[in-house]
Amino acid sequence: MRNWRYIWGEAWANLVGNPWMTAASLGSMAVAVMVLSIFVVFAANLDYLAGYLESQVQIRVFVTDGLPATQIAALQKQIAALPGVRQVSFVSKATALKQLEQEFGREKGLLAGESKTNPLPASFSVKATGPAEVAGVAAKLARLSGVTNVSYQAQTVQRLFTLTTALREIGGGLALLLIVATGFIIANTIRLAVFARRREIRIMKLVGASDGMIRGPFIIEGLLLGTLGAALSAGAVLWGYWWLFRSAKYSLPFLPLLSLHLIAEILAGMVVVVGAGVGMLGSFLSLRRYLYSQEQV
Amino acid sequence: MISFQNVSKLYRGKGNHTALQNVNLQVGKGEFVFVVGPSGAGKSTFLRLVTREEVPSQGRVIVGGLDVGALRPRDIPHLRRNLGVVFQDFKLLLNKTVWENVAFTLQVTGVSRRDILRRVPAALEQVGLRQKQDAKPLQLSGGEQQRVAIARAIVSRPALLLADEPTGNLDPEAAKSVVRVLWEINRWGTTVVMATHAQGVVDSMRQRVVALEDGRVVRDQLQGAYGA
Structure with a gap:
């Protein structure tokens, strides 16, 4: 319990105490997650469109x-x-x-x-x-x-079938790739933070802090940075979608688009899974590597 | 407290440098020991074997009853919580105050807030820096910074304090104040092992001297001096 207070306090102090580092990390996370969310929104709509077209055959x-x-x-x-x-x-x-x-x-x-x-x-x-x-x-x-x-319309059906299958497969593959890339960006960001505080880590190791105690603040930092960065970009993407959705309703009324509500749900899921999950996992992995390479120290 | 049994340490790589060779040494509880010798004689390696920053290539290192070389990684923290370490370059956290630097040791080892509030002032008192607890390290002199580092090392009440050239960056006056503090700590029962090549300090104290040369113990003398 008191360890948790220390870990959260330390994570918070590090984020607030190094505003430039925090801004840079947040920025790169936000951009990474934004690319991913734009893609996911696009892919979800394509999938929806494909389903709609299929139903019209x-x-x-x-x-x-x-x-x-x-x-x-x-x-x-x-x-x-x-x-x-x-x-x-x-x-x-x-x-x-x-x-x-x-x-x-x-x-x-x-x-x-x-x-x-x-x-x-x-x-x-x-x-x-x-x-x-x-x-x-x-x-x-x-x-x-x-x-x-x-x-x-045999040909139409055949082409549509090929198209929708390809869209789904390529979309899934790309999404996976983007998630992995986002994870790497977050891991690298944390690694920079670890490097900036290697002195502190060395002292912690020398006075007998457990690995959990050393990792804790970094993992919480990853969690906070990931969630906040993802939330920022998800908000921006949602706003952009809302804007597009509104104009498309008038200019392209026949185009089937996923509702704002559904997109918001998808993006919220991404904030939790990619932001929080990958944020924590990224810092855990990059720290494990660092601590392992310093095992004797 | 410390027992080296036929300990050798080889650094592989270019030329397979031998840092320690067949060292046998006992340091008892409550002793004050100087480890002297020229640069590269193996003084730092000796200390790093005790803290498990290095593992011996041969032989056994026993510290407080623990076979240090055979410790599992997750047991290393237990060893280190019973050791205090002081370095030539202090290794203070510059963005934390004196108080925070000392409290840090206790925080990261999970000591309760009440105990921290009790033990930090006591440690600062012991090194004579209670008045400067709110200063940042860079606002202090070198000697004061080293005393903060000592306070940090002793606040967890270790049975053994290791100091690696603690006076190396200090002028003679500051060096004297640092050694006086170490001596005080030793008188309260803590075993102190200090690696140094500060001849004046060693000669004035007349404590046990272990001299290393090319990784071997060439002299082990009670109430010794720097030179033979």
Whole structure:
């Protein structure tokens, strides 16, 4: 208990007593964490966008003209029960024509002749659970009785699938790399602080301070610097995101973006994990190396 | 208190320098011992073997019943809490006051605040620096700084005090005051081992003298002098 008071007091005194050192450490931590948080915010949105795009992939299933309503209902149940199908909705002949008219907009007069006879077939609009499942689902759908034709944008789906997979894998790898880099920056910052106080450490060792007592203040310093630096940059990134989010809502309303609330949660997690965790771990490791290299002293 | 049994210390590297060679030596409780000899004779190595800053290449170093060379790293603090060490260059923390420098030893070894408040003034009193407890080291003279370092070394009440050239950076007057303080401490029961080549100091004290040359004990004399 009294050791804790000494350790926190010493850590605080060192931070406040060397304002330039503290400012420099805070600055480098903040920059390191900022790069990481910008990346994570970007990656989280890309992932969200990829998920959104995936959910938009549709398979069109055309049914035999004049199929009775009971069979259509049975077919819909059959489709919904297929593995890999997320959602299925029925598009009647009339609805199909209405959609087409909407797409033609002002030129819908061109369709005037068609609306009497309506050559458009009724269909099901099927959404797969993911782009990887689309081809398999489509093949199964084609084999169902009452189905005349199945169509989906095979190339689009394939490209989207490749893109989203790559985005997730590269994103994960980069995030890991950035976390490690951030850890190194923090470890180096602490090593500088250790070097600046090597005299003190030597005296502590000579008067019989335990390693825990020597490490304690540095680890608390790492914790405080890491948390504060990460909080600073997370705040800045959140502010930037809020600003972008607000302008994007008007200029790019169709773009799906993660809500401010969710981003704040992600950034708060980063402050705790990267700031506090990596801060403490960084100082622990750099100190262990230092103390070990000085073992005889 | 200290027992060296056939101790040799080799520094590997360029030319495999032998710092100590087959040293046998006993220092009893409460003794005051000068270790003398020219630079490079092995005086500092001798002290560093006692504090476990070095481990012997051969032989055993026993301090207060502990086989120092065989200590596990986590047991080293226990050894050092029973030792006080004083250096030629004082090794004070310049950003701390005299009081804080002395209290530091107790803080980092987990002594209670109440005990610190009791023991720091007593240690400062013993070296005659109670009045300067709020000064920073650089506001003091060399002799005073060394006395602060001594206060820091004795505040944990060690059974053994080691001093490595404590008067090396001091003028004769200041050196005398430092040695007087060490002598006082010794009279209160602490074993003192002082490495030095301050001839005047050694000759005036007439204590046990251990002379080293090229890593060997060439003379061990009760009530000795610097020269033979």
